[in-house]
Amino acid sequence: METLPSILLMLFVVFALARTFSAVVEKFGFPGLIGEIVLGILMANVVINETSLVTLLDLGAGTNNNSILYTFSELGVVFLLFSVGLETRVKDLLGSGRTAFLVALLGVIVPFVLGFAFIEVSDGQFESAMFLAAAMVATSVGITARVIKDMQLMDKMESRIIIAAAVIDDVLGMIVLAIVQGIAGSSGGLNILDLLIVILKAVVFVVGVIALAKWGVPKIVAAWVSTNTKRETPFKRPNPLILALAACLFFAWLAEEIGLAAIIGAFLAGMLFADYAETTGLIHSIETITTLFISFFFVHVGLQVEVGAFNNFHAILEVVVIILLAVVSKYLGCGMGAKIADRTISRESFNIIGFGMVPRGEVGIIIASIGLTSGILDNELYSVIVMMAVATTIIAPPILSSVFKRKYNNHQYYEQE
């Protein structure tokens, strides 16, 4: 049972340790989230007297999805994507539309085909291969977004393409997952109608929110601000934060409800307020809330990793090949997508977009969990997919920050060096 003191202790211990690990890793020039993931892996896998640290600390983590840690972790990524949405204006997103779409599309097709082919050939399990392929398709915009935000490069062309492509990729990924689940559920046969409904819901949701952001919200916000400015009772100050928080929670729930990920809803909700985020101080407020929650997400990602599953040569070989496939397929797929859309794109931009889409993060892990829960994935392949998601998440940020620096930071840091 989680009492108030144990909740407070868990929050303090995880928050303080995560921030300490984060600060240490940053000292070596890597993004802090790697330190937080490593902390999670250590807590789940360092065993003292046959008891893991996470059990010793009584963190109620891992598979127990009811725990406070899990809730904080999910809210962390929801608020992170909300704040990314706040910095993504609809007109900018539509501006990078064709390139982003091609990046996302090839970033879905190439990893899916390569992942499916590898498992089908090596293991011969059709359904497992489909699930691994679906997990390979995912892109965790959260990881890349944090690197970009930490480097303060949100306004660069490549950043916008990556973020936009990652959102399109999420939608495509959910469709792929729905197809895979449909095939797995019906033992080979696929219900075309169900598939069309999933695609339709996703498209209507995204296009609907974008239309709302472009035409509906400006009127609503204007009315809200003027109402609150007029009545100056002693108990009331105009505060768009309340409206923004409600919208974030609502759209995150709505996305889950229609079969998409909560983070897609949160991101779109952020876009609704993007035109007002700077002037109202909303960006700063949401960043403050994200600061409280986000470390729990990355620690939770690390907690999912069971190092013990990799105790034989076959498992180690399999995980190494799959990690390589995951990195290469995304890098080539997304880079080629950008190249096809714009032949003049530089090699540096190719690298940034290719590596920016590599991290699978929570999306890959969620797909792995669905596969495990539905009995399609066995425990070993599940751990392999989680390891792939974590490895791509750890590998990508330092590479991304280095390719970003090669293009943008040389002259920016010129004066200091």
Added chain:
Amino acid sequence: METLPSILLMLFVVFALARTFSAVVEKFGFPGLIGEIVLGILMANVVINETSLVTLLDLGAGTNNNSILYTFSELGVVFLLFSVGLETRVKDLLGSGRTAFLVALLGVIVPFVLGFAFIEVSDGQFESAMFLAAAMVATSVGITARVIKDMQLMDKMESRIIIAAAVIDDVLGMIVLAIVQGIAGSSGGLNILDLLIVILKAVVFVVGVIALAKWGVPKIVAAWVSTNTKRETPFKRPNPLILALAACLFFAWLAEEIGLAAIIGAFLAGMLFADYAETTGLIHSIETITTLFISFFFVHVGLQVEVGAFNNFHAILEVVVIILLAVVSKYLGCGMGAKIADRTISRESFNIIGFGMVPRGEVGIIIASIGLTSGILDNELYSVIVMMAVATTIIAPPILSSVFKRKYNNHQYYEQE
């Protein structure tokens, strides 16, 4: 089981409804928290087809202390008290020391004696009477603090006395609770040593933190800021928010661990940063986090009320008398305390201090729960105490805001009227 969609839906529904009720109540000139408590009472007691709204909405609330709603409610009051602490400088607190102490002391003695005498005479149950008396002693600084903050009167002399007295009152209240529990546990005999240990722990904790705030923190913060300003890696910006959040969670836990309320720890942690809260923007950041959490606290207070317990004349009479006693005893006790400390204090200040200490809020409810869980209070007397805590919480804010306005706001709102 609470899945991510159900958690998001619960958070959205409660947050949106609470803020709507709050806004409506504010339109009529009352503080918004009353609307949030009323919402909680409605959700727990409005029954459709033999199912309460709270069950229909699947909020996992009420007695289920594991729920997300409970955690958010507790974190809400912790962060609220932390932000109150941020605005309470040690030198100001020590400045209002003697008056605040006398206010707190008489505010403990008078309600305890009157509450104990009434139940002992009317029911003849010694242990129940002790528990009701202990619940009468409590002061919920959270309620009063929100009224004061909403009216932007934190810098007034009465506000400082109330906040300081409420903190001292909390410490005295915990000692009273420990004594009552000691007597109840030992069936009449009291262990003097246990009692001395409780008193000692409380005093050492409070004095220790105040000493830390006065001598230790200035050095630590200076070191933290200078370290973070020096190393300007691309991933790091100096952020005292992280240190403040960690301290808030740690001291809230520490207070619970040594037998005090979490809110006392949070308040003291806030005091540690009070000298830096304005310049670093910490006050604004913590207010943002409080905005997310605090509505859940007041809704949760309302959810505790079982209107069905008041279905007979005896229960109704008892609750009316106890509410009257609770208001009158605190008002007179605290007002007299202020008058004894400073003979020149005005009638308006007497009223502000007297009514400012009236709300029992969560502290009274927590004591009632302890009594219920330990089998000393029956369900009816438990509901009576909860009703008393809620009633004083509802009654006090409009009276307090009106007596505050009589002293300070006449001229402030002069131009508009």
